[in-house]
Amino acid sequence: MNIYWESFKTFFKIGIFTLGGGYAMIPLIEEEVVNKKQWVSKDEMLDLIAIAQSCPGVFAINIATFIGYRLKKERGAIATTIGTALPSFMIILLIAMFFHQFEDNRIVAAIFKGIRPAVVALIAVPTFNLGKRAQLNKWTIWIPIASALLIWLLGVSPIWIIIAAGIGGYIYGRVVV
Amino acid sequence: MIFFWLFVTFFEIGLFGFGGGYGMLSLIQNETVEHWHWLSSSEFTDIVAISQMTPGPIGINSATYCGYTAVKNAGFSMPMAVLGSATATFALVLPSLILMILISKMFMKYMHTRTVESVFKALRPTVVGLLAAATLLLCTRDNFSTPTENLWQFCISCFLFAASFYGVKVIKINPIHMILFSAVAGLVLFYE
Numbered sequence: 001m002n003i004y005w006e007s008f009k010t011f012f013k014i015g016i017f018t019l020g021g022g023y024a025m026i027p028l029i030e031e032e033v034v035n036k037k038q039w040v041s042k043d044e045m046l047d048l049i050a051i052a053q054s055c056p057g058v059f060a061i062n063i064a065t066f067i068g069y070r071l072k073k074e075r076g077a078i079a080t081t082i083g084t085a086l087p088s089f090m091i092i093l094l095i096a097m098f099f100h101q102f103e104d105n106r107i108v109a110a111i112f113k114g115i116r117p118a119v120v121a122l123i124a125v126p127t128f129n130l131g132k133r134a135q136l137n138k139w140t141i142w143i144p145i146a147s148a149l150l151i152w153l154l155g156v157s158p159i160w161i162i163i164a165a166g167i168g169g170y171i172y173g174r175v176v177v
Numbered sequence: 178m179i180f181f182w183l184f185v186t187f188f189e190i191g192l193f194g195f196g197g198g199y200g201m202l203s204l205i206q207n208e209t210v211e212h213w214h215w216l217s218s219s220e221f222t223d224i225v226a227i228s229q230m231t232p233g234p235i236g237i238n239s240a241t242y243c244g245y246t247a248v249k250n251a252g253f254s255m256p257m258a259v260l261g262s263a264t265a266t267f268a269l270v271l272p273s274l275i276l277m278i279l280i281s282k283m284f285m286k287y288m289h290t291r292t293v294e295s296v297f298k299a300l301r302p303t304v305v306g307l308l309a310a311a312t313l314l315l316c317t318r319d320n321f322s323t324p325t326e327n328l329w330q331f332c333i334s335c336f337l338f339a340a341s342f343y344g345v346k347v348i349k350i351n352p353i354h355m356i357l358f359s360a361v362a363g364l365v366l367f368y369e
Contacts (some may be wrong), residue, residue, distance in 0.1 A: 018232055025234075051280065051288050054297045056195050057273030058236040065277035074278060081274050088233025089266050092241040093259065095227060100249075106368065114363015115356055116222045116320040117334040120312060121341035122229065122352050126199045127308040129346075134301040143299070147306025151203070152313045155211065158203045159193045161303060169299025173292045 004079045007071055010037065011064050011083030018060070025060050033067055040070060060084050179251050180264050186213065187240050187268035192276075196304030198235035203307035205239050206314060215247035219319035226356055240269040333366050 010032050018025040026049065033039050040048065052062035061084055068080030102108045131144065143165070150156040186208050194201035202225065209215045216224070221239075228238035244265030249258040280288065287293055321338070322330040337359050344350040344358075 016232055018234075051285075052277070053197065054195075054288075054300075055273075055276060055280070056193055057191050057276065058194070058201070058234045058269065059197050060234045061237075061270050061273045062277050065274050066281060069278055069281045077274060077278055081270060084234075085237050085266060085270055088231070088237040089241050089262070091231050091233065092227070092238045093245065093262055095231070096242050096245040096258075096262065097255070099227075107364065110367040110369070111360045111363045112219075112223055112226070113330065113334075113367040114337060114359045114361070115226045116219060117338040118341035118355055118359035119222050119226045119229070120315045120320055121338045122345060122355070123199065123202060123225070123308065123315065124312045124342055125346045127305060127312055130196070130200075130301075130308060131305045134305055136302055136305070140302050143302040144306030144309060147303050148309035148313065151207065151307065151310035157212070158207050158307050158310070159189060161307065162193050162195060162300065165299045165303035166296050169296040170292060172299065173295025 003072060004075065006037075007039075007068055007076060008079040008083040011068075011080045012086060014064075015060070015084045015087040025063075029063060039067055179248060179253075180261065182213070183244055183247060183261055183265045184268040187244070187265045188272060190236075190240075191269040191272035194236065195300050196307070199308055200304040201236050202239075203311035205236070205243070206311050209239075209243050209247070211314065213247070215250065216243060217319055218315060218317040220246065222315060222320050229356055230353055236269060237266060240265040330367060333362075337362060 014025060014028050014032060018028060030042075030045060034042050034045050048063060048066045052059055052066060055062055061081055064080040064084040065077045068077035070076070072079070134140070134144075136144070147158075147161045147165070150161060151158055190201065190204045190208060194204050206221055210218055210221050224239050224242045225235065227242070228235040231238065241262045244262035245258045247265075248261030249255075253261070318326065321334040324331050341355050341359060344355050345352055350358075
């Protein structure tokens with residue numbers, strides 16, 4: 001079978017079966033790509049995961065591009081990337097096309113009134129989990145506090161905050177360490 | 178013109194969206210709700226809920242949904258809205274594609290140097306701040322109502338927020354189950 005088609009299909013399957021976002025994909029990607037197809041070794045995979053996590057962009061897309069490139073350079077990367085994005089794209093497009101018609105339905109309206117505060121809580125939880133993982137101390141705790149206040153109260157775009165943090169980290173790495 | 182701005186905006190989100198799906202939410206929320214007003218605060222929250230319950234990365238899901246809704250809200254027909262969702266999704270994916278190919282080609286050996294690692298080290302606590310800001314910016318009238326507007330909805334919303342936070346953070350209830358519980362609560366308590 002054509003390798004482009006096969007890699008496309010593999011990542012399409014990964015895209016369909018992962019619920020709950022990027023990190024839930026890792027075991028499935030490992031199973032397909034490392035164990036079954038043996039496109040990359042287990043050690044290589046760990047390295048790719050670490051790099052894909054630190055880089056910007058959608059984690060699943062980053063991983064898919066990496067593996068596609070390993071297989072067949074640019075064209076392989078395009079095949080796996082489209083494969084990963086396509087299932088979500090089609091499912092959400094269908095929902096977007098038909099959701100409007102139910103929005104004003106009283107049952108749907110009541111359900112979403114209940115869901116919204118829960119979703120805000122779902123975003124609040126990873127704030128604390130990530131904070132714990134970043135191992136904030138009494139100096140670094142000011143970085144998230146200052147960024148949050150700048151965005152929330154002064155309306156600064158998060159993009160500027162990220163650029164500033166990146167430059168700050170670069171200077172710190174060059175000068176201090 | 179809206180297609181051009183959709184492309185630019187989601188390209189930026191793809192380029193600067195650090196910290197996985199949730200880390201990216203702050204950027205998406207800021208651009209689509211606060212800056213461009215393509216979506217209302219409650220529409221954005223609905224997308225996050227739908228993204229949680231459907232397969233696929235949250236970034237792709239919200240780009241697709243937002244591209245469709247933005248073009249539709251601007252008064253275009255359905256095929257144009259489909260084109261809008263394709264534009265936004267393509268724009269979000271493009272920076273990843275370019276960046277990962279470049280890293281594979283030539284920068285793999287630099288990824289573990291001290292300089293690169295200190296940049297990532299500074300970004301980690303920043304993403305925490307971005308998420309905190311996204312949470313605060315979503316505490317709006319759209320999502321919670323207000324004590325003067327609808328005291329009953331406001332109190333129940335605050336309770337559902339607290340219960341979901343406790344449920345997911347402390348008891349470790351699956352987020353998808355938590356959304357389903359609050360959907361039932363909403364149906365029972367808010368149906369009128």
